[in-house]
Amino acid sequence: MVLxxxxxxxxxxxxxxxxxxxxxxxxxxxxxxxxxxxxxxxALLGMQMGLKSEHFLIVICSxxxxxxxxxxxxxxxxxxxxxxWLERKVGGHEQGTIAKGFVxxxxxxxxxxxxxxxxxxxxxxxxHRILYTKSIIDGFTSIILTTTLGIGVMxxxxxxxxxxxxxxxxxxQIQTSVPKELMDSFISESTATGGILIxxxxxxxxxxxxxxxxxxxxxxAITALIVTIxxxx
Numbered sequence: 001m002v003l004x005x006x007x008x009x010x011x012x013x014x015x016x017x018x019x020x021x022x023x024x025x026x027x028x029x030x031x032x033x034x035x036x037x038x039x040x041x042x043a044l045l046g047m048q049m050g051l052k053s054e055h056f057l058i059v060i061c062s063x064x065x066x067x068x069x070x071x072x073x074x075x076x077x078x079x080x081x082x083x084x085w086l087e088r089k090v091g092g093h094e095q096g097t098i099a100k101g102f103v104x105x106x107x108x109x110x111x112x113x114x115x116x117x118x119x120x121x122x123x124x125x126x127x128h129r130i131l132y133t134k135s136i137i138d139g140f141t142s143i144i145l146t147t148t149l150g151i152g153v154m155x156x157x158x159x160x161x162x163x164x165x166x167x168x169x170x171x172x173q174i175q176t177s178v179p180k181e182l183m184d185s186f187i188s189e190s191t192a193t194g195g196i197l198i199x200x201x202x203x204x205x206x207x208x209x210x211x212x213x214x215x216x217x218x219x220x221a222i223t224a225l226i227v228t229i230x231x232x233x
Contacts, residue, residue, distance in 0.1 A: 114130055
């Protein structure tokens with residue numbers, strides 16, 4: 001089943017959120033310490049991924065043009081508005097709570113090589129191991145995020161399933177038409193580009209920066225475009 005890994009990922013996020021609500025009485029200092037640890041780990045993961053590039057100029061160009069598109073489309077603001085809409089529908093008591101949880105969790109769970117490569121593995125080879133691993137990480141992370149940011153974290157399961165599911169389904173269609181060299185190059189450069197975005201998320205979680213990471217999301221698509229152009233140049 002092509003979407004098995006994707007579905008498991010969504011379920012783990014929802015279960016983690018429910019467990020987070022149960023353990024909402026975790027002391028504030030403990031939450032801050034654990035979130036700092038997660039922020040450090042996320043930043044380190046992003047750094048490791050960022051070093052996977054074989055042509056770093058592609059990554060730089062992707063971030064520049066992707067950032068321009070993201071600002072023109074104002075993706076960060078649109079994502080926040082979607083979160084506020086969910087908040088109004090659910091009836092959040094504290095202004096911005098559900099929106100913050102939804103946005104933070106969506107960015108954390110959607111961005112990154114594990115989502116892309118895992119979904120590609122599911123679609124191309126029917127191998128869900130990467131997404132299973134990501135599901136475990138997302139599940140534990142959602143517990144901590146929920147104790148801090150609330151029930152909005154649960155709604156991030158929707159874009160995660162849509163994002164990974166779409167990649168997996170598309171992968172089943174492109175397997176016979178895309179050269180292996182092109183696919184390998186895309187995975188390598190998108191891993192590095194996504195890693196930099198993940199590093200930015202880590203810095204945001206640590207309170208070091210307030211980067212509008214959502215406005216850099218088009219960088220992944222720009223990476224695919226540049227790699228394709230260079231391959232057929």
